[in-house]
Amino acid sequence: MIAKTKRCTLNDIAELSGVSKTTVSMVLNGRADEFRIKEETRQKILQIAEKNHYRANIYAKALQAQRTNTIGLVIPDFSNFGFAQTSQMLERLCRNHGLQLLISCSDEEPHLEAKAIENLLERQIDILITTPVCQKRKHYPYLNTIPTIQLDRFIADAPQIPYIITDDKSAVAAMVAQMINKYQLKEFYYLGGLLQLTPSEARLQGFKCGLQQAGLALQNDWISHRDYHSESGYIMMQQLLQRLGRLPQAIFVASYGLLVGVLRFLNEHQLLDQLSSQQLHLATFDDYELLNCLPFKIHSIRQDHEKIANALFQAILSLLEQKPIANQIIPAHLCWRD
Amino acid sequence: MIAKTKRCTLNDIAELSGVSKTTVSMVLNGRADEFRIKEETRQKILQIAEKNHYRANIYAKALQAQRTNTIGLVIPDFSNFGFAQTSQMLERLCRNHGLQLLISCSDEEPHLEAKAIENLLERQIDILITTPVCQKRKHYPYLNTIPTIQLDRFIADAPQIPYIITDDKSAVAAMVAQMINKYQLKEFYYLGGLLQLTPSEARLQGFKCGLQQAGLALQNDWISHRDYHSESGYIMMQQLLQRLGRLPQAIFVASYGLLVGVLRFLNEHQLLDQLSSQQLHLATFDDYELLNCLPFKIHSIRQDHEKIANALFQAILSLLEQKPIANQIIPAHLCWRD
DNA sequence: TTGTAAGCGTTATCAA
DNA sequence: TTGATAACGCTTACAA
Secondary structure (H helix, E strand, C coil): CCCCCCCHHHHHHHHHHHHCCCHHHHHCCCCCCCCCCCCHHHHHHHHHHHHHCCCCCCHHHHHCCCCCEEEEEEEECCCCCCHHHHHHHHHHHHHHCEEEEEEEEECCHHHHHHHHHHHHHHHHEEEECCCCCCHHHHHHHHHHHHEEEEEECCCCCCCCCCCCEHHHHHHHHHHHHHHHHCCCCCCCCEEEECCCHHHHHHHHHHHHHHHHHHHCCCHHHHEECCCCCHHHHHHHHHHHHHHHCCCCCCEECCCHHHHHHHHHHHHCCHHHHHHHCCCCEEECCCCHHHHHHHCCCEEEEEECCHHHHHHHHHCCCCCCCCCCCCCCCEECCCEEEC | CCCCCCCCCCCHHHHHHHCHHHHHHHHCCCCCCCCCCCCHHHHHCCCCHHHCCCCCCCHHHHHCCCCCCEEEEEEEECCHHHHHHHHHHHHHHHHHHHCEEEEEEEECHHHHHHHHHHHHHHHHEEEEEEECCCCCHHHHHHCCCCCEEEEEEEECCCCCCCCCCHHHHHHHHHHHHHHHHHHCCCCEEEEEEECCCCCHHHHHHHHHHHHHHHCCCCCCEEEEEECCCCCHHHHHHHHHHHCCCCCEEEEEEEHHHHHHHHHHHHHHHCCCCHHCCCCEEEEEEECCCHHHHHHCCEEECCCHHHHHHHHHHHHHHHHCCCCCCCCCCCCCEEECCC
């Protein structure tokens, strides 16, 4: 808005058409039939509204309807391809249904997350979708205040808050077990991210499961954990190599970010050709198109962001109708590159 | 909001404190001094508001203030790292200043763009930031209605609408010229995206400039153009190879998406080692961390998304104060990998 | 078939 | 130092 030619309101249209606000409101909301507005009046109003580019003021609407048709979404990171995909699809779905998605970013920082959520609550969002940064319910005092859906992760001690996540565990287990069999692996290392996040936990569990399924006994020093920055991938790879004094037979990396660090390390130490010659078998969680463009094969696990977005949207619709929703665990796809 | 325990309003706080709405409003807006509200009253109100988790209804506020403190942003693609970065930083800046950024996505489709913008206008955004998909002003009839900033591209026949873009031309020219000198190039091919977009045009101009600066005469068949999908990179590379019957000496690729296609082609045809052995020199617009992890060197150009976001934000502030703003052309950085 | 009036939660103006 | 009231633009009982 901001100064400039004043917007045209319901009242303006009413005056121009020589009828009352009520009539205009009914016609413009497609309830002309319901109230048996004369065809002639109807046409006139429609025409005048059209000509004047009338657009209802949603703030007035929200105020009187006591509902904003607005959904808040807090993700850790825009530049994370997966969250970007999910957000993009969800935004489209919402928009097509007259809902406005407000996207914010926590940067994995508790205080930024708190600020983002506080801001969304101020904006009277009808529903909150969040990827919680903290693990305890006590960090989220507003939880009873607003219908909430957890995305990608969940708070351990809030069983009544529904979540929509990827089935990390099954996917990792399947991939790990199959790799062991296929390559006759005698050892398998694991580089993971922040263990307190539920997906990290699930991926690690999947890894252990996979070993078990394939009958390979887990050794203590196979598992490393740090955070999800690519730098951590670099460091873990470096430490692993120092410890072993040689390249391991196989490594599962828990995220693409970590993989980038691992690759950078291997590249800087001229070890990438060990990958090409299959001396080292690499697999990663997350899938990127670039993995198809490398002179070595890295298997990957692709989350189904479309399904996730759809599930989120269905959940939104249910909540808006006050219906309860169930947790959803969306399968992931194994991408084999041979 | 959606049913649940009714939110607490100004009125509620007023009744609880035994004063009028006016007083509460003044205190809660930090204007207690201005109106010389008694310290005692002040404290009581603050306390009661605090205890009841009072949050002002911004819809009521917007309605009465005739201004929404809301900024609309339409980008082509969330999953594009650059746009994601810019959006993320801009969102943070806006939020920290009490502005709400509404992010939408056009998918490079004119009709989706139109819908997204229409939706934002309905939401009474104060300012629109857009990456226009179409080239003619006539596709954007609302342009006089709302203060607008163009991001990354601009419409040719709308010189009065300010834009903020990267200095593609200079960066490409510098990189191309330096590569020619460094590698003693006798030929240089160019794979570009949709020519009607202003950045494509600028990058191509930069390429031509670079040749000229280095004294290399442009040949007709050096330049190919398609859209920005990775598939196009693949196809252009394929056609180039067919045409030449050999690998060229050097190629500049106009975007990371195209580069992915090019690499996929080279990989599928076992040509990547030509890259490692510097038989083929590759450079690309856009910079990704993964380029540091490859067993071959690809030079790149990094846009300064932080500067762009900051420039956008400054422009927003100016426009909100009704001040005019100037076009901005932000320098890019050359990332050499040797 | 259409109009009147109240009310949604704020803020601003003016009065007390 | 504080309060009453109108207004923002819209929807919806209820009235005509």
